[in-house]
Amino acid sequence: MSGIRILLVDDHPVVRAGLRAMLGDFEGITVAAESGDGAAALAQLARFRALGEPVDVVLMDLQMGAGMDGVTATQKIKAGEAGTPAPPVLILTTYDSDADILAAVEAGASGYMLKDAPPEHIRQAVLSAAAGRTALAPEVAARLMGRIRNPEPALSAREIQLLQLLATGLTNRAIARQLFISEATVKTHLVHIYGKLGVDNRTAAISAATQRRIIRPV
Amino acid sequence: MSGIRILLVDDHPVVRAGLRAMLGDFEGITVAAESGDGAAALAQLARFRALGEPVDVVLMDLQMGAGMDGVTATQKIKAGEAGTPAPPVLILTTYDSDADILAAVEAGASGYMLKDAPPEHIRQAVLSAAAGRTALAPEVAARLMGRIRNPEPALSAREIQLLQLLATGLTNRAIARQLFISEATVKTHLVHIYGKLGVDNRTAAISAATQRRIIRPV
DNA sequence: CCGGAGATCAACCTTTCGGTTGATACTCGG
DNA sequence: CCGAGTATCAACCGAAAGGTTGATCTCCGG
Structure with a gap:
């Protein structure tokens, strides 16, 4: 009835307010809660699990001022609790550096969107994530393809x-x-x-x- | 009657939505319009001037993807049209480096806030700017004070x-x-x-x- | 109005860095 | 076992950077 329930994780109140306002306009998407850092997000997830109302998608920034960074948080979320399935993590961040994208994917993220994406793209990405599919921003997808075609030599x-x-x-x-x-x-x-x-x-x-x-x- | 009229300038739709939602909650503050880059902002300002409804405060990010950057936009806004007073420009950005702060102040900004500031601080800064006063984020003010107290060889x-x-x-x-x-x-x-x-x-x-x-x- | 600080440029010299070639040795995987 | 990759070293040369001296101009404050 409540549609897709989302947990927002971003250290900027302004960004959280923006996502809340933006996603709130869409049918079938609800912002269940929000956190300012990775540690708080893990606590929130545990709380919702305990209540029997797990969130469907975690929407998280990678760069978070103090405390646990986004990659670590993603890893911990995907590690999760034994027996309970971990929610998909959708990364919504500012940068599209190779290292960031790879780290996020390796940590188990289901998608990687850039913050300057139009609202509709973000909505689509959330729906994809909730459905268990993968969602990459076009720019990000292009970069990954480029890397595969033209692998950068690794530094020793x-x-x-x-x-x-x-x-x-x-x-x-x-x-x-x-x-x-x-x-x-x-x-x-x-x-x-x-x-x-x-x-x-x-x-x-x-x-x-x-x-x-x-x-x-x- | 409409209170302080604001023009938002930020290349991220998410941030614009956040500021709109955040500022909309405050009495006496109205978001008159928003732009995704400096050039559009200048056009908007001209349009409002032509309508005889000038905006009271421009709230702008310094880092804007493509096109005119925030410093240049600020300069152009402060240069303005002959005869018509330019609106105060309040910078709301992510970084607090000396380089950014100095550039913004030199370009004529009336304030410099960080995006991770609590909503109340942003509101206060907007009110200050509208009243013709200067508003600096505490972190930024502290850095400037430190620069003065500590006669660390100041770089030009x-x-x-x-x-x-x-x-x-x-x-x-x-x-x-x-x-x-x-x-x-x-x-x-x-x-x-x-x-x-x-x-x-x-x-x-x-x-x-x-x-x-x-x-x-x- | 004068001194100081900043921004600009020039000439000169020394040191460091960038680029190349070539060589030895170790390790790891097919 | 052998090639690929990595790590190590040497000698050499031209280009870039570091350092010094000295000069002009402007702007700002006392």
């Missing part, structure tokens, strides 16, 4: 380690000392990194790696 | 602008072209920046500036 652990030091502003010599290798080796690694990231200097490498969430912003 | 607006470009991985030559200045000037600025940040190369400068929230992580 050592290269990532180097990148992380690079981002702190160390010179090649300093990195070499830090890692107990020669400066020549550092340079070789850097050339490989530049090639894989498609850049030609260290600052651009840091920028690219940060954008793709290969390294965490320093 | 130009230097911050340079840093922001630096962080995207541009070379000195590219930065020079971007800013329409010579490479020599870029180098001079960089030397000053390094001195103020206590570093001696560009990657370290980016790291230091990001940590101190002088620039926003790219």
Whole structure:
């Protein structure tokens, strides 16, 4: 009778209000509750389960200020309670970086929409998720297809380690000392990194790696 | 009778819906219209002026996907039409980096709020702006105060602008072209920046500036 | 009205970085 | 067992960046 029951998870009150208003206009969709972070969302889900009124879809942002991030929350939701089926998680976020999308999909999200999507798309995505289907924003789907067709070379652990030091502003010599290798080796690694990231200097490498969430912003 | 009339400018339909719902709950505040980008906002303002029903406050995001960015839009709004007073512009955005704040203030914004602010704060800010006063989010105000109290070598607006470009991985030559200045000037600025940040190369400068929230992580 | 700070540019020099080539060694999977 | 990928190092060269000195112009505040 109440249609699809949704749990909203976003750290911005403004966004929550927007989704509530937007989804409330649609027939068959009800916003059951909302949370400001991942931990609160898990608590809400448990509460609804205990009441025998589980939510049908979790609509969640990936970037959440403090506390548990969206990927972790998604993992925990999908892990769920033994015996009770976990609700589908639909990611509604701002960025469409490869790392974000992959992390969300790996964590078990049923869909990935961007916040600038028109309301109708969001509605469709919610319906898909509730029906157990997958929903990807066209932009996101295109990126995934591109990745499969044209797989980006993966960075090795050592290269990532180097990148992380690079981002702190160390010179090649300093990195070499830090890692107990020669400066020549550092340079070789850097050339490989530049090639894989498609850049030609260290600052651009840091920028690219940060954008793709290969390294965490320093 | 209609109270304070607002023009919402944000590229995300979700955020616009949220602000509309949120502000609609408040007495004395009316959302007159909304736009998805700076150009549309200017057109809207002109239209309302022509109708003899100017808006009282423009509530705008700084980051807007395509087209004119928020700072440029703010400048153009404040430039306005000869003879007609420009409405106050209240910035409501996601980041609180020095670069964004300075740019907004220089462009003539009357306030700077963060999107994760509670509705009541946003309401207060709108009222302040409409009354011709300035409104800063507590976090933003604190940062500005800190800048003043802590005579940490203050970077000039130009230097911050340079840093922001630096962080995207541009070379000195590219930065020079971007800013329409010579490479020599870029180098001079960089030397000053390094001195103020206590570093001696560009990657370290980016790291230091990001940590101190002088620039926003790219 | 003068000093200081910021923005602009130039010339010069040193150091670092980027790019290439080539080599050795280890590991892992087919 | 052998090739692919990774990690290591060396030598070399040109390009970019770092550092210094010095100069002009503008704007702002005392």
